[in-house]
Amino acid sequence: MTQTETGSRTRRRPTTHALDAQTQILEAADTLFYREGARAVGVDAVVKLAGLNKMSLYRQFESKDALLLHYLERRAQRFWGYFEASVARHPGQPREQLLQFFRDLATRATHPSYRGCPFVNIAAEFPDPTHPARLAVATNKTQLMERLRALAREADSPAPERLASGLALLIEGTYAASQTYPPGHPVVMAAVDTARTLLDALAPGTA
Amino acid sequence: MTQTETGSRTRRRPTTHALDAQTQILEAADTLFYREGARAVGVDAVVKLAGLNKMSLYRQFESKDALLLHYLERRAQRFWGYFEASVARHPGQPREQLLQFFRDLATRATHPSYRGCPFVNIAAEFPDPTHPARLAVATNKTQLMERLRALAREADSPAPERLASGLALLIEGTYAASQTYPPGHPVVMAAVDTARTLLDALAPGTA
DNA sequence: GATCCTATGTACCGAGCGGTAACATGTCAA
DNA sequence: TTGACATGTTACCGCTCGGTACATAGGATC
Numbered sequence: 001m002t003q004t005e006t007g008s009r010t011r012r013r014p015t016t017h018a019l020d021a022q023t024q025i026l027e028a029a030d031t032l033f034y035r036e037g038a039r040a041v042g043v044d045a046v047v048k049l050a051g052l053n054k055m056s057l058y059r060q061f062e063s064k065d066a067l068l069l070h071y072l073e074r075r076a077q078r079f080w081g082y083f084e085a086s087v088a089r090h091p092g093q094p095r096e097q098l099l100q101f102f103r104d105l106a107t108r109a110t111h112p113s114y115r116g117c118p119f120v121n122i123a124a125e126f127p128d129p130t131h132p133a134r135l136a137v138a139t140n141k142t143q144l145m146e147r148l149r150a151l152a153r154e155a156d157s158p159a160p161e162r163l164a165s166g167l168a169l170l171i172e173g174t175y176a177a178s179q180t181y182p183p184g185h186p187v188v189m190a191a192v193d194t195a196r197t198l199l200d201a202l203a204p205g206t207a
Numbered sequence: 208m209t210q211t212e213t214g215s216r217t218r219r220r221p222t223t224h225a226l227d228a229q230t231q232i233l234e235a236a237d238t239l240f241y242r243e244g245a246r247a248v249g250v251d252a253v254v255k256l257a258g259l260n261k262m263s264l265y266r267q268f269e270s271k272d273a274l275l276l277h278y279l280e281r282r283a284q285r286f287w288g289y290f291e292a293s294v295a296r297h298p299g300q301p302r303e304q305l306l307q308f309f310r311d312l313a314t315r316a317t318h319p320s321y322r323g324c325p326f327v328n329i330a331a332e333f334p335d336p337t338h339p340a341r342l343a344v345a346t347n348k349t350q351l352m353e354r355l356r357a358l359a360r361e362a363d364s365p366a367p368e369r370l371a372s373g374l375a376l377l378i379e380g381t382y383a384a385s386q387t388y389p390p391g392h393p394v395v396m397a398a399v400d401t402a403r404t405l406l407d408a409l410a411p412g413t414a
Numbered sequence: 415g416a417t418c419c420t421a422t423g424t425a426c427c428g429a430g431c432g433g434t435a436a437c438a439t440g441t442c443a444a
Numbered sequence: 445t446t447g448a449c450a451t452g453t454t455a456c457c458g459c460t461c462g463g464t465a466c467a468t469a470g471g472a473t474c
Binding site for chain 2: 040116165186191200202
């Protein structure tokens with residue numbers, strides 16, 4: 001899909017320009033889709049920011065929807081990068097790992113350029129739940145839930161399912177509140193305290 | 208804005224048709240804006256569902272944005288109708304009032320046609336935080352926060368601010384999770400349990 | 415230096431967007 | 445009956461959308 005096909009005889013040139021173009025387009029799409037909304041941004045705006053031309057986009061991606069799926073894939077990788085970076089700061093301490101993630105999330109979510117969870121925004125912009133982009137959203141959230149469940153078990157919670165669900169709801173709430181409440185509203189930062197309260201109640205063993 | 212102006216001399220006719228048209232348009236817009244997204248739906252689709260034509264819309268509303276604000280006003284009233292209906296079922300019992308709201312919210316949020324919080328969806332679709340629709344969103348959420356704070360105080364919470372923030376995050380999380388997690392995922396229903404856990408921790412006085 | 419192949423760019427497509435001018439119709443008051 | 449005005453309808457405006465046909469440019473090969 002994303003690579004140009006060649007004939008059988010001639011050796012293929014490395015198409016270095018094409019690879020550059022692909023990354024340029026992906027980065028431009030990442031910026032614009034997140035900042036302005038994937039549906040609101042046209043392909044013209046993407047190629048303009050990438051310094052390219054529309055045909056250069058459609059030679060790398062078969063449609064805007066295909067580009068959208070690549071955007072979500074990049075965002076998923078970035079999210080897990082954030083998540084595991086928080087976890088890595090407290091090896092073997094699942095409670096602190098979770099709290100660290102909430103602290104880092106709250107920090108990101110209070111940044112002026114923060115526009116909420118890219119997956120949530122996609123779900124809001126695409127009503128059809130069978131749209132491929134919506135499937136990518138559901139996959140990401142299911143994986144997040146599994147990760148939270150694993151950490152809840154590591155924290156020796158007597159109710160890991162309830163703890164994981166509660167934390168998942170707090171995460172989604174933080175995303176949403178960062179966009180719906182007035183800028184700088186303390187409810188976003190309150191997610192850390194609430195997560196601690198939940199951990200105190202549902203994982204009392206670990207200090 | 209929504210009413211036609213008349214001259215000074217002649218008595219104004221009741222414009223019964225116009226009032227009908229206005230309600231038809233508002234109901235069509237309510238259905239479509241919520242189901243498909245306000246930005247994704249064109250005015251043509253609205254007037255078509257209303258059984259009218261485009262000029263009938265633009266004589267009642269000066270622009271699509273004006274219609275959008277009316278839509279949000281209707282949704283705000285509906286939301287407070289839901290909220291106070293839950294509260295009214297347990298007079299004088301703030302803890303039960305809050306839990307009832309979470310139960311009712313979870314019920315609504317698991318309905319197949321549920322599309323999340325209309326205000327959150329508007330925030331996702333309109334990136335500019337100074338857009339009038341975004342101001343309406345922020346107003347609604349600020350009012351919700353105040354209402355939660357009042358109930359937290361009524362419940363004699365030693366930390367009403369923290370309790371209200373936590374509940375607000377859970378509410379937003381329920382909205383979002385209903386759309387981002389796969390249909391029927393139990394995380395949505397888990398909001399009730401999590402709210403109870405929060406209340407146990409931050410409003411232990413009331414039974 | 416001519417040839418060929420491919421990556422790139424220009425210009426365009428039909429469709430839909432929000433919004434409006436102009437005109438036809440209907441209905442009430444004088 | 446007639447005039448005045450709110451309403452209904454049609455056609456259209458300029459613009460942007462996602463997507464594409466086709467001409468051009470550039471670099472390796474012979």
